[in-house]
Amino acid sequence: MNGDDLLIAVCLTLVAVSATAAVAVREPARQALVLAVLGLTLAALFTVLQAPDVALSQLAVGSVLTPLLILLSVRKVRRRGRVDDKEAGR
Template sequence: MADAVIVVSLLLVAVTATAAVANRDPARQALVLSVLGLVLAVLFTVLQAPDVGLSQLAVGSALTPLLIMLSVRRVKRRGQPKDGGR
């Protein structure tokens, strides 16, 4: 039973990692990266490393996608004219 849970977790990691790489839009990529962080946290917990899973949950699922979204927003804002296009 435990082996089946590990195999399913590994398959979910492979699918979400492939989806993160296949996305071209940075905003969607950040969202998929957040899901990948969550799936990795589950995998680490299944592999009996809950401390690593909690770290992955904090950094991989929350902090990194947030920083990517803020960077994308800043780059998009920098590309707009300051006078509103007039």
Template sequence: MADALVVLSLVLVAGSATAAVLTRDPVRQCLVLSLLGLALAVLFTVLQAPDVALSQVAVGAALTPLLILLTARKVRRRGRDRAE
């Protein structure tokens, strides 16, 4: 049963990583990156590394996508200001 959970988690990580690479829009990519962070946290939990999983949730699923989203918003805003 444990092996099946590990394989399922790895498939989930591989699928979400592939989706993050194939997504072109930065805003959507942030959301997919957040899902990838959650998938990695699940994988770490299944592999019995709860401290690493908590760090992954904080950094990979919350902080990094938020920073990318704020950066994309700022870049888009600057692009509009220069066009005017």
């Protein structure tokens, strides 16, 4: 096993661990953060596999945009729930 194969194996292991963690976490806000880590590990894997264009796309969408949209959605749902609770208490 040469150095390249070892690096690919390490990246694949990190992707598997972070993907498992993303599935195991139940709270949406924390899940978004773990999803960002998963996006970073996938971007590293794509870079190692010599696909820099895919890595850049993964970095932008999978590591930044998707977790940000999830966090904003969770925030809006929680805020709307508080407003509904206040209106029901009147």
